[in-house]
Amino acid sequence: xxxxxxxxxxxxxxxxxxxxxxxxxxxxxxxxxxxxxxxxxxxxxxxxxxxxxxxxxxxxxxxxxxxxxxxxxxxxxxxxxxxxxxxxxxxxxxxxxxxxxxxxxxxxxxxxxxxxxxxxxxxxxxxxxxxxxxxxxxxxxxxxxxxxxxxxxxxxxxxx
Amino acid sequence: xxxxxxxxxxxxxxxxxxxxxxxxxxxxxxxxxxxxxxxxxxxxxxxxxxxxxxxxxxxxxxxxxxxxxxxxxxxxxxxxxxxxxxxxxxxxxxxxxxxxxxxxxxxxxxxxxxxxxxxxxxxxxxxxxxxxxxxxxxxxxxxxxxxxxxxxxxxxxxxx
DNA sequence: GGATGACTTGATATAGTATAACATTTGCAC
DNA sequence: GTGCAAATGTTATACTATATCAAGTCATCC
Numbered sequence: 001x002x003x004x005x006x007x008x009x010x011x012x013x014x015x016x017x018x019x020x021x022x023x024x025x026x027x028x029x030x031x032x033x034x035x036x037x038x039x040x041x042x043x044x045x046x047x048x049x050x051x052x053x054x055x056x057x058x059x060x061x062x063x064x065x066x067x068x069x070x071x072x073x074x075x076x077x078x079x080x081x082x083x084x085x086x087x088x089x090x091x092x093x094x095x096x097x098x099x100x101x102x103x104x105x106x107x108x109x110x111x112x113x114x115x116x117x118x119x120x121x122x123x124x125x126x127x128x129x130x131x132x133x134x135x136x137x138x139x140x141x142x143x144x145x146x147x148x149x150x151x152x153x154x155x156x157x158x159x160x
Numbered sequence: 161x162x163x164x165x166x167x168x169x170x171x172x173x174x175x176x177x178x179x180x181x182x183x184x185x186x187x188x189x190x191x192x193x194x195x196x197x198x199x200x201x202x203x204x205x206x207x208x209x210x211x212x213x214x215x216x217x218x219x220x221x222x223x224x225x226x227x228x229x230x231x232x233x234x235x236x237x238x239x240x241x242x243x244x245x246x247x248x249x250x251x252x253x254x255x256x257x258x259x260x261x262x263x264x265x266x267x268x269x270x271x272x273x274x275x276x277x278x279x280x281x282x283x284x285x286x287x288x289x290x291x292x293x294x295x296x297x298x299x300x301x302x303x304x305x306x307x308x309x310x311x312x313x314x315x316x317x318x319x320x
Numbered sequence: 321g322g323a324t325g326a327c328t329t330g331a332t333a334t335a336g337t338a339t340a341a342c343a344t345t346t347g348c349a350c
Numbered sequence: 351g352t353g354c355a356a357a358t359g360t361t362a363t364a365c366t367a368t369a370t371c372a373a374g375t376c377a378t379c380c
Contacts, residue, residue: 032328042180053366054365066330070329073366105304106304107305110305110307111309113310128306138308139306141306143305143307144266144268144303145268145302146292148297149297150296152271153274154296194358197357213336228360304356
């Protein structure tokens with residue numbers, strides 16, 4: 001057991017569980033969890049913190065992987081697209097998903113001091129403040145960005 | 161009148177109002193709305209869309225302003241820090257605040273097709289989906305990031 | 321088994337975003 | 351008018367991300 005995020009947990013189980021969840025999901029959906037993708041996910045799970053793409057790149061490079069930026073970005077794109085990892089826009093960093101397999105809208109609590117990131121869920125039904133308070137996080141600034149289709153583009157799309 | 165965001169409004173009034181609000185706020189708080197800061201805010205209000213720092217830089221440069229990146233980033237830092245503009249993390253872009261003066265938690269609705277950005281408010285009390293639906297925006301993906309202090313860092317801070 | 325096509329990877333180059341560092345100037349308080 | 355804090359000018363560089371095209375891998379179909 002060690003401190004991760006803002007709480008305690010069995011980290012070995014968390015890494016194993018994360019890999020297992022990804023393997024199962026890929027199996028089920030016919031996705032290919034190739035060597036590079038697998039290794040990047042392992043790194044994110046092991047480190048259990050938000051990492052920059054070039055941090056990951058450095059680790060791959062140390063291990064003798066072909067290590068050019070596109071290698072990492074492709075792996076990250078795959079992991080993010082399939083819900084195994086998330087991008088923390090505020091930090092330009094990536095983190096393994098804490099709830100792989102579940103469909104969810106992640107909410108990230110980012111410490112401005114140490115940049116530790118905790119992933120929580122479903123803020124939009126309850127209030128975000130309540131979620132944070134439970135774990136002792138003091139929110140000072142929230143970033144809420146919703147992406148989708150604006151009315152104009154929806155009209156254009158259906159017209160075509 | 162012209163289409164801005166996803167609705168209609170009196171754009172001239174909106175620019176004037178934005179500048180007025182910033183001037184008043186600076187006056188009240190002893191902040192200096194210097195030439196460069198003022199011009200960047202004017203540009204953001206006039207364009208009324210999310211702009212990259214280098215887009216703004218290009219416009220300043222065309223006008224004969226000293227136009228190195230730090231000039232723009234400093235102005236943007238000032239405007240964001242004091243609530244006259246916001247950064248759209250998802251787009252690495254900046255946009256004039258639609259409600260200057262009010263203390264608020266902005267919520268941005270970003271069209272993935274045209275990248276038009278609408279600023280709405282206070283999603284955490286109601287549900288984000290309701291806010292979006294009212295203006296015809298279809299949310300496909302939300303980015304919620306809360307920044308603040310984690311329990312560990314709060315302890316350290318009070319200890320010192 | 322070989323042809324096919326979709327997907328993935330390798331590799332080089334470059335685009336885009338942001339800050340460090342230090343000298344200089346400006347505005348204001350005393 | 352001196353001194354200090356804030357703001358600006360300027361150069362260089364760091365950090366983040368993608369375009370492009372060639373080559374390899376894998377499943378499928380015949």
